[in-house]
Amino acid sequence: MPCAECTCKDKITKEQWEGLDAVVAKHKSTRGSLIQCLHEAQELIGFLPIEVQKRIADGLGIPVADVYSVVSFYALFSTQPKGEHEISVCLGTACYVRGADSVLNEIQDQIGIKAGETSKDGKFSINVVRCMGACGLGPVISIDGQTHGRLKSDKIKPILEKYNS
Amino acid sequence: MVNLTINGKSISVLEGTTIIEAARTAGIRIPSLCYMKGINEIGACRVCLVEVEGARGLVTSCTTKVAEGMVVRTNSPAAKQARKAVVELIISNHPYDCLKCVRSGKCELQQLANDMGIREIAYEGERAHHEQDKSTFSIVRDPDKCILCRRCVAVCAKVQGVGAVNTQGRGFETVVAPEFELPMNSTSCAMCGQCVLVCPTGALTERDSTGEVWRAINDPAKHVVVQTAPAVRVALGEEFGMEPGSLVTGKMVAALRRLGFDKVFDTDFTADLTIIEEGTELLHRALSGGKLPMITSCSPGWIKYCEHYYGDCLDHLSTCKSPQQMFGALAKTYYAKKAGIDPGSIYSVSVMPCTAKKFECERPEMVSSGFKDVDAVLTTRELARMIRESGLDLNELEPEEYDAPFGISTGAAVIFGATGGVMEAALRTVYEIITGTDLGENLDFVDVRGMEGIKQMSVKLPEKLAAPYDKLSGLELKFAVAHTLKNASQVMDMVRSNTSPWHFIEVMACPGGCIGGGGQPIGTDYDRRVMRIEGTYAADRSLKMRKSHDNPAVRELYNDYLIEPLGHKSHELLHTHYEDRSQV
Incomplete structure (x- = not known):
């Protein structure tokens, strides 16, 4: 179950809650504004934990089941906080045929989490993307927006070590 | 009024009528599963597919409105075959435990399979699995028997105004459940059981006390x-x-x-x-x-x-x-x-x-x-x-x-x-x-x-x-x-x-x-x-x-x-x- 051990209350600042209430208030009277509201909430807080979804549901006057329905449908909404370093692994066709899956597996093994998750120490999060437009460099990943190309699984460890210090 | 032909029969119905309702007025029954008049008209299950002359592909008769001069065939080989395939695909992700299912004999999926003469399992493959929810004294939810028709979702939201359940997740992982897939006893579900009444299968049932x-x-x-x-x-x-x-x-x-x-x-x-x-x-x-x-x-x-x-x-x-x-x-x-x-x-x-x-x-x-x-x-x-x-x-x-x-x-x-x-x-x-x-x-x-x-x-x-x-x-x-x-x-x-x-x-x-x-x-x-x-x-x-x-x-x-x-x-x-x- 996602977000079962929710501790988000401690992670969200007072300012963020206030900002969230303002976002909800702005969208309150517009029907069909849930997705936009979730976007802005995620931009503000970084992720959409249970408490945030409940606050949005209350504010918009819709069932929480409806909010979670949208959050759980779209891959771009996350119920977990992003890590300090965000790793995007390209699984587009070009990268894939050049072995992106073994690169992804290596990253997952090294950090000990699956794509879509955040490591316990909050250091890394991994997500899968479709194409970065850098097919010539495939397999390619980006960490905090910086691209690393022509990867093989044995190149992963030294790259991650740079971010681990 | 709008004039159209269904299976060669000329009929005339009010503008805005859907094909499935127009057919009913002419005594023609189009099979359906997710459809509930006025409550769930979303074409989710695709069981009510029919052929409309000039249309690209088959159309769902519960969501398509009639048009002047429309020619509808509900029983063309293509429509019948497509509907059967749809039901076969639904069955491919459904447990075959009709013998011990409490809804046996009153299950709409079972009835459809019977009516369509489905005598063998056409597609075998991976089946979605989610835990049963037996957390309440009133209602048991068995997502493995759910065909995602969303009738329960519609009745809970539109008739009762509660919205205790909705579809969660996406694609093969989709499940009808409360928020965060919580057990129902930790939600605001009123236990009214209107969802049980509209469920076409055994996915929602009362908690049995006969034993x-x-x-x-x-x-x-x-x-x-x-x-x-x-x-x-x-x-x-x-x-x-x-x-x-x-x-x-x-x-x-x-x-x-x-x-x-x-x-x-x-x-x-x-x-x-x-x-x-x-x-x-x-x-x-x-x-x-x-x-x-x-x-x-x-x-x-x-x-x-x-x-x-x-x-x-x-x-x-x-x-x-x-x-x-x-x-x-x-x-x-x-x-x-x-x-x-x-x-x-x-x-x-x-x-x-x-x-x-x-x-x-x-x-x-x-x-x-x-x-x-x-x-x-x-x-x-x-x-x-x-x-x-x-x-x-x-x-x-x-x-x-x-x-x-x-x-x-x-x-x-x-x-x-x-x-x-x-x-x-x-x-x-x-x-x-x-x-x-x-x-x-x-x-x-x-x-x-x-x-x-x-x-x-x-x-x-x-x-x-x-x-x-x-x-x-x-x-x-x-x-x-x-x-x-x-x-x-x-x-x-x-x-x-x-x-x-x-x-x-x-x-x-x-x-x-x-x-x-x-x-x-x-x-x-x-x-x-x-x-x-x-x-x-x-x-x-x-x-x-x-x-x-x-x-x-x-x-x-x-x-x-x-x-x-x-x-x-x-x-x-x-x-x-x-x-x-x-x-x-």
Whole structure:
């Protein structure tokens, strides 16, 4: 179950809650504004934990089941906080045929989490993307927006070590 | 009007009609699964595909509106083949356990597979798996049998206005569930069971209590008593092929005796008692400046909903327990004493049209007899299963009478089963108490009857009333009746904002009232509800006693035991309190 051990209350600042209430208030009277509201909430807080979804549901006057329905449908909404370093692994066709899956597996093994998750120490999060437009460099990943190309699984460890210090 | 041809037949229907409805007017049935007229018209299941000349590909007939000159073929080889393939694909992600499924024989997927002549499993592959949710006392959710038709989602959101479930996740992982896939007992679900009534498969069912009831019946040390709710007698017959609305009270009593219950009693007895207590409470509030409007508390789905969504309005609720729980409290006190039976050996069963009643009897405060007041609740469906299990056919049984003393009741109690019924029963009694006059033949308060969502009426009291009711002289008493939780919420928003003009409000959680409850036979729809309501009022008319305060057994109960309405004993056994659940 996602977000079962929710501790988000401690992670969200007072300012963020206030900002969230303002976002909800702005969208309150517009029907069909849930997705936009979730976007802005995620931009503000970084992720959409249970408490945030409940606050949005209350504010918009819709069932929480409806909010979670949208959050759980779209891959771009996350119920977990992003890590300090965000790793995007390209699984587009070009990268894939050049072995992106073994690169992804290596990253997952090294950090000990699956794509879509955040490591316990909050250091890394991994997500899968479709194409970065850098097919010539495939397999390619980006960490905090910086691209690393022509990867093989044995190149992963030294790259991650740079971010681990 | 729009003219079109369906299967070569020229028809003309109103603009805006969908193909599936247009076909129905021409006597052509297009198979469907997710479709519910006016409630779920989303083309999710693709079972209703038909061929429309000139259209790109096949179209779903439940979402496509008719157009002038349209040529529709519902039975072209392409349409038939596509529909069959759709059903085969649904089956490929469905367990093959029809033999032991509680919905077998009443499952729409099974029926479709049969109708389409599906004799082999066309596609075998991975099947989605999610854990069953058995967290509540009322409803069991088995997502593996869910075909994602979203009927439950629609009925919960659009009819009840609750939205306790929705589709969660995406693609193959999609599951119909509460938020965060929480177990249902940690959500604001009212347990009304309307989702169970509309589920086409066995994905949503009542929590079965037949096993524990059989065990009690088979235990010679137990004295097993049963009570039957007003709305069961006009619906149980449908389970045995009778017309909806058929009144089967006597046959049901006979069946319950054959099943082995030691005493067969009637919830109608405590419905009459409820009217005395609740009517007195209303008058007490009106005379003493108590909280008004007062709102009925018989419907446990409504109560749970109110506790979740109107936790700040709980003091408007009558403190009266529901008839089921009044019965339970009296069975193990008054009845035990009167019959000389150890209350600890009494096992108290109720037969209810309701899934929320299963939740209600488990509420921790419902132990005022010193024991669990009601041990087990059976829905109408479960009773039908027990009758079939015993090889009995309701049609064949000779009618029998209820046992005394809890079998004596009035027409006012019978109508508790229909929306407006509690209000009407209360009016019959309260009006006579206040005015000291006899209503005579004018017992029918028809303004509060029928399927309209919110009904209102008012009664002008005479100018000169005798004490202690002189305070109410000339007052225009105003009443409202709401059924479905969505309508209830409209009424409650006015109560909350102090803009309600009413003195007394009746709320029942289910459409049509208890006769349309979540424990009633599968196939409950608008027409059946209307027929059951007709059966209910016919039963009322057929009875000599039609006012709760005329019930001699209730009078005896007060004389022998309770002493007076709202008295000490009543408070102990017949009244309750509520819990603010707004933080859940």
